[in-house]
Amino acid sequence: MRTRWGQRAGWLFLLPVILLGPTWLATGRAEEQPADQQAQRLLASRCAVCHSTDLIQQQRLPRDRWEATVDKMVHWGAQLDKEEAALLTAFLATYFHPEAGPVVTLPAAPSIQADQAGRESGTAPAPGGAAARGAALYKQNCLACHGEAGSGGVGPKLAHNPILAQADRFRTTVSQGRGAMPPWGAVLRPQEIADIHAWLNTLRD
Amino acid sequence: MTNHEGPGITRRRLLAGAAGGLALALTGGRLRSPAEAADPGLGTPPTDQPLRTHVARPLDAETPPQVFTQYLTPNDRFFVRSHFGPPAPDLVAPSVWRLSVAGSVERPLRLTLNDLSTFDEITVTAVVQCSGNGRAFHRPKAPGVQWEKGAAGNASWTGVRLRDVLQRAGLTARARHLQLQGADRPVAASVPLFTRSIPIEKALHPDTILATRMNGAPLPLLHGAPLRLITPGWMADSCVKWLTNLTVQEEEAGGYYMQTAYRYPSRPVKPGEVIAPQDLKPVEAMVVKSLIAAPQQGAILASGAVMVQGVAWTGEGRIEKVEVSTDEGRTWEQARLVGDEAPYAWRQWRFLWRTGGSGRRTILCRATDDRGQVQPMASPWNPGGFLWNGWDHVQVQVREA
Numbered sequence: 001m002r003t004r005w006g007q008r009a010g011w012l013f014l015l016p017v018i019l020l021g022p023t024w025l026a027t028g029r030a031e032e033q034p035a036d037q038q039a040q041r042l043l044a045s046r047c048a049v050c051h052s053t054d055l056i057q058q059q060r061l062p063r064d065r066w067e068a069t070v071d072k073m074v075h076w077g078a079q080l081d082k083e084e085a086a087l088l089t090a091f092l093a094t095y096f097h098p099e100a101g102p103v104v105t106l107p108a109a110p111s112i113q114a115d116q117a118g119r120e121s122g123t124a125p126a127p128g129g130a131a132a133r134g135a136a137l138y139k140q141n142c143l144a145c146h147g148e149a150g151s152g153g154v155g156p157k158l159a160h161n162p163i164l165a166q167a168d169r170f171r172t173t174v175s176q177g178r179g180a181m182p183p184w185g186a187v188l189r190p191q192e193i194a195d196i197h198a199w200l201n202t203l204r205d
Numbered sequence: 206m207t208n209h210e211g212p213g214i215t216r217r218r219l220l221a222g223a224a225g226g227l228a229l230a231l232t233g234g235r236l237r238s239p240a241e242a243a244d245p246g247l248g249t250p251p252t253d254q255p256l257r258t259h260v261a262r263p264l265d266a267e268t269p270p271q272v273f274t275q276y277l278t279p280n281d282r283f284f285v286r287s288h289f290g291p292p293a294p295d296l297v298a299p300s301v302w303r304l305s306v307a308g309s310v311e312r313p314l315r316l317t318l319n320d321l322s323t324f325d326e327i328t329v330t331a332v333v334q335c336s337g338n339g340r341a342f343h344r345p346k347a348p349g350v351q352w353e354k355g356a357a358g359n360a361s362w363t364g365v366r367l368r369d370v371l372q373r374a375g376l377t378a379r380a381r382h383l384q385l386q387g388a389d390r391p392v393a394a395s396v397p398l399f400t401r402s403i404p405i406e407k408a409l410h411p412d413t414i415l416a417t418r419m420n421g422a423p424l425p426l427l428h429g430a431p432l433r434l435i436t437p438g439w440m441a442d443s444c445v446k447w448l449t450n451l452t453v454q455e456e457e458a459g460g461y462y463m464q465t466a467y468r469y470p471s472r473p474v475k476p477g478e479v480i481a482p483q484d485l486k487p488v489e490a491m492v493v494k495s496l497i498a499a500p501q502q503g504a505i506l507a508s509g510a511v512m513v514q515g516v517a518w519t520g521e522g523r524i525e526k527v528e529v530s531t532d533e534g535r536t537w538e539q540a541r542l543v544g545d546e547a548p549y550a551w552r553q554w555r556f557l558w559r560t561g562g563s564g565r566r567t568i569l570c571r572a573t574d575d576r577g578q579v580q581p582m583a584s585p586w587n588p589g590g591f592l593w594n595g596w597d598h599v600q601v602q603v604r605e606a
Contacts, residue, residue, distance in 0.1 A: 050392045052261040060346040069348060077395030098346055144393045154392050180262075 036107045039091030045187040046079050046088075049144050056092065060100050063093035079140050127191045129198025137196050141188065145181070150203050155181060159203040170197050254282065259350045263290030264427070267338075267355035273498035273516050276544055276553055277330070278358030280425050286335050286356060288399045288462070291426045292388040292447055302431055304370075304415075308384070308453035311375030318431055321415065324365035324373075329412055331437040331549035332359050332518045333444055336467055336488045339593025342583070345477055347590025354496055354597065359516070359551045362435045364416035367451075368409045376405070376453055383408040384458045385434060387447035401467075402458035403436060403443050407489075412437045412549065415448065437549035438521040440488050440592075442467040463487065469591050476586040490520035493580055494594040495527050495554070495572035502599050507606040511558045513540070515597070518551035519574035527554040530569040534582065534596070540570070560603045568599045 043053045061069070070089045074080050080088060095104050138150075142158075150158035163170050174193045175185030184193070256266035265286050272282045295301070299318045306314040335356035337349050350356075371383070384402040391398070407413055416435045417424055424430040429446025436443040442462075457463055468485035495517035500506060517524045523546070528537035540556035560566065571580035583595040 050396070051263065054258075055260045055265075055350065058259060058351040059348055061348055062345075065348055076397070077393040 034107075035087055036091060039088050040106065041186045042080065042084055042088050044182055045141070045184060046084070047073070048182050050078075057096065057104065059092075059096050060098045061092075061096065062098055063089070066092045066096070077144065079144065127194045129191075129194035129196070131195070131199040131202050133192075134195035134197065134199025137188070137192050138199055141184065142196065150200050158200050161200075164197065164201055167194070167197060256282065256285065257355065259352065263287055265350045267352055268358055270354050270496055270498050271501050272355075273496055274514060276359065276551075277420055278360055280360070280419055280422060280428065283333075283358040283360060283419075283428060284335065284356045285427050286350070286441070287389060287446060289389045289391045289396075291430075292390065294426055297388055297426070297431055297447055299431065302388075302449070304432060304449060304451065306370060306374045306451045306453075308451075309377040309379045309455065310371075310453050311377060312373070314370070314374050316370070318417070321365055321370070321417070321432070324369045326363060327366055327412075327414055328361055328363040329414055329435065329437055329549060330359065330361045330545075330547050331435060332357060332491070332551050333435070333441045334358075334491055334494075336440040336442045336591045337589070339584070339595070340590035342593050342595055343586055343590045344583075345586065347586075347588065349590055357496075359518075360420050362414060362416040362433075363418035363421070364414045364432070364435070366411055367413045367415050367434065368411060370415065370451075371408060371453070374453070379455045380405050380453045381455050382453075382457050384450075384452040384454055385443075385445040385448060386450040386452070387429070387445050388449045389447050397461040399445070399462050400458045400460045401443060401445055401463055402454075403434075403439075405453070407436055407439070407443075439490055440467075442488055457487070466589065467591070468589065470587050473585065474587065478588075480588060488589075488591050491518065492584075492592050492594045493517075493519040493522075493524070493572050493574040493578040495524075495570045495580060496597045497568060497570055497599045500568075500599060500601055503601070504599075505602045505604060506560065508560050508563055508603050509606050511560055513556040513558050513568055513570075514554065515540075515570055516551040516553055517542075517570075517572035518549075519572070519576075519578060522574040522576045522578070523548065524552045525573045525575050527552075527556075527570060527572045529556040529558070530571075531558060531560075531566055533567060534569055537571070563603045563605050566601055566603050568601065569596045570598075571596045 043056065047053055047056060059069075066089050070078075070080070070085050070092070074085055095106060138146075142155075145153055145155035146158050147153035147155075150161075152158070158164070163173065171190060171193050173181075174188065174196070175183060175190075177183035188196070254269045254272055257269060258264065258266045260266075267284045268278060268282050272278060302318065304314075304316040304321065306316070335352060338352045338356035339354065340347055340349055341351040341353045367383075382402045382404055384400065386398065386400050389399060403413075414435050414437075416429075416433050417431060419425065419428055424433060429444075429448070432448045433446045434444050434448055464482075467488045469488050470480050471484055471486045474480055474484075495515055497513060497515040499514050500511065513529060515527070517527045524542065527540040527542065529540050530537045538556065540554040542552050542554050544553040546552055554570075556570075558568070573579045580594050580596055584593045
């Protein structure tokens with residue numbers, strides 16, 4: 001078993017190249033986000049909604065088990081599309097495989113502050129949001145914690161929340177996180193945050 | 206499945222409960238409830254030995270082995286494990302909390318904590334151990350929280366007999382299993398609930414209790430307040446916390462946590478083998494096991510006499526002997542069993558080791574129970590990484606005195 005996994009682990013390092021090549025080209029943001037960084041953003045934004053990522057990092061599993069695990073999580077509601085799931089699986093199988101040893105060194109984690117600085121420097125104060133786009137973004141990113149139509153859940157109710165009156169504070173809270181809420185700046189662009197904001201402003205009780 | 210959410214508890218309140226759990230989980234290893242802090246009976250907890258966190262949210266944390274030099278594991282040093290974290294305290298406050306007893310019964314019940322206190326009180330000292338305790342030692346690695354030694358503890362549990370409550374409801378002829386549901390809820394509604402069941406024979410066993418107190422103090426929220434099932438001798442996946450719903454039924458509980466997770470092969474399997482569902486049975490009784498509590502891993506000891514101590518327990522039998530080896534398992538010497546002996550509790554043991562010489566040494570221990578179970582060098586691999594009971598080992602450095 002050990003030998004077979006050893007061989008497997010050897011070629012696993014090629015997987016990101018094999019699997020992510022096409023994904024990378026097909027993804028709009030690919031040129032600014034290496035696959036490893038995209039995967040780490042997914043860990044923070046999709047997996048950490050329900051559990052801290054230390055649970056993931058202590059696993060040492062072969063690729064088929066990682067596939068089964070990511071499948072299970074998608075089945076249970078993790079907000080990952082097919083490309084994201086494949087990218088994440090490849091990342092996990094590359095770094096957290098059975099031969100990985102007790103300490104795994106990951107490539108430099110994406111810096112949210114640097115991201116924000118990069119994205120926001122020289123941009124206009126706050127982009128206007130498009131509510132229609134915001135509805136879809138909300139469903140994908142926010143609904144699990146903040147409930148249908150911003151009605152609240154694990155996270156606070158957002159419909160008619162006073163923070164909606166302060167666009168800057170809303171944007172900062174979303175991008176930098178607050179309390180138990182993870183920072184979303186690495187996942188959502190300022191335009192997308194503004195879109196969500198615009199949609200939340202359309203909600204009635 | 207409608208019985209999972211008690212009347213008056215809406216989905217949103219339950220979600221708010223999960224947020225409460227989150228906040229609690231974020232407090233890390235400090236777990237003492239105010240009631241417990243006020244209880245002088247437990248002595249001063251060892252503040253220099255915090256729990257070791259494996260998962261920060263929802264909190265999964267294990268007890269450092271040196272805490273096991275104490276017979277009873279203090280509440281704030283007792284391992285913490287749940288799938289979703291505790292519900293918000295206001296959801297399980299005495300004014301709103303109810304225990305529903307329904308299903309194949311003649312008289313469905315809805316009991317308050319006061320109602321429960323009218324049944325005869327019983328205290329059982331029992332080891333509670335996570336089924337995945339020791340998972341980190343399985344090869345190949347099994348997925349799940351990588352528990353090492355400390356997802357176990359010995360506590361006194363006080364409450365009422367589950368049997369008495371079920372008899373008040375009156376079981377019908379179709380009663381075969383008891384489904385258990387607590388008030389904890391996942392973040393997303395798409396995640397299956399932690400729904401479990403136990404066979405009716407275990408439910409009716411006079412030592413199976415609905416516990417409201419732990420080591421004499423009110424049950425802390427992290428340990429299942431206000432009510433937790435204790436199935437002495439069985440692994441803790443049956444010891445459902447934050448209990449709100451008991452449903453008597455013909456079949457085992459459905460759902461992921463009974464039908465897929467917490468199952469163990471009923472035949473020998475090869476490591477890594479994929480096992481057909483019909484060859485997997487629920488994890489139930491504990492297997493014989495012992496641990497070394499002192500000296501600690503990595504300790505530097507003066508050559509001479511060293512007191513080795515630890516604990517040993519088994520599922521539904523009693524511990525017959527504990528043996529220690531200091532020569533890599535070539536020879537074994539019997540340790541002395543000390544302290545209280547009680548069914549379901551662990552037994553403390555001591556062994557006076559005359560180290561001789563110097564250098565790096567490994568201390569091993571293994572226990573044997575009255576049913577002939579002997580702790581193996583390594584436990585059989587299984588897909589969930591359950592029931593690890595391989596010889597415990599501690600490496601120390603012996604120096605010339």
